[in-house]
Amino acid sequence: GAGVSQSPSNKVTEKGKDVELRCDPISGHTALYWYRQSLGQGLEFLIYFQGNSAPDKSGLPSDRFSAERTGGSVSTLTIQRTQQEDSAVYLCASSPNMVLAGGPGELFFGEGSRLTVL
Amino acid sequence: QKEVEQDPGPLSVPEGAIVSLNCTYSNSAFQYFMWYRQYSRKGPELLMYTYSSGNKEDGRFTAQVDKSSKYISLFIRDSQPSDSATYLCAAGSARQLTFGSGTQLTVLP
Numbered sequence: 001g002a003g004v005s006q007s008p009s010n011k012v013t014e015k016g017k018d019v020e021l022r023c024d025p026i027s028g029h030t031a032l033y034w035y036r037q038s039l040g041q042g043l044e045f046l047i048y049f050q051g052n053s054a055p056d057k058s059g060l061p062s063d064r065f066s067a068e069r070t071g072g073s074v075s076t077l078t079i080q081r082t083q084q085e086d087s088a089v090y091l092c093a094s095s096p097n098m099v100l101a102g103g104p105g106e107l108f109f110g111e112g113s114r115l116t117v118l
Numbered sequence: 119q120k121e122v123e124q125d126p127g128p129l130s131v132p133e134g135a136i137v138s139l140n141c142t143y144s145n146s147a148f149q150y151f152m153w154y155r156q157y158s159r160k161g162p163e164l165l166m167y168t169y170s171s172g173n174k175e176d177g178r179f180t181a182q183v184d185k186s187s188k189y190i191s192l193f194i195r196d197s198q199p200s201d202s203a204t205y206l207c208a209a210g211s212a213r214q215l216t217f218g219s220g221t222q223l224t225v226l227p
Binding site for chain 1: 124159160161162163164167206208214215216217218219220
């Protein structure tokens with residue numbers, strides 16, 4: 001497809017289980033972002049990838065969260081030992097490399113993965 | 119204090135009204151300013167993108183940035199029911215955007 005694809009769209013898990021969320025960005029987009037959206041809280045930045053490297057991991061809320069990107073394409077966000085406060089919509093976005101302009105460019109978002117931790 | 123603060127709403131207006139949505143930011147290093155629109159259970163989509171103070175117009179939408187007061191606004195003229203959504207302001211640098219918490223807008227027919 002032409003857009004950012006995320007899976008699963010919905011995930012219900014029990015407290016303490018690990019979850020993996022997948023993001024397939026737009027082909028050719030070198031920058032990839034993960035955000036978390038909780039009810040009434042807006043978008044919380046988690047991590048940014050340029051190619052396969054993550055120059056900015058400052059938003060990961062704890063060491064239970066990790067992310068990787070392989071082949072400059074697909075990214076996986078992993079949450080270990082999930083807690084109820086991890087319940088949120090996890091949004092992935094990609095953008096073209098804007099080195100010349102210096103700006104982030106337009107972020108193209110997927111529809112998100114809705115995580116519910118019971 | 120959050121780096122980007124947004125009037126939370128919700129906001130309900132009659133069709134045809136002029137809508138004003140507002141944000142403030144605290145980081146003077148922010149150079150890029152955006153407005154995103156998010157429909158229910160969908161990802162945000164870009165409405166407006168600017169990197170300078172002043173106004174930028176696109177159809178019924180006008181984005182306004184005042185860097186001296188760190189103020190960001192979005193105006194919607196002749197609002198339509200199809201404009202009903204959550205509007206998110208964003209400000210940031212080359213690597214990262216910081217989003218406001220969003221304002222939920224309902225335009226009543």
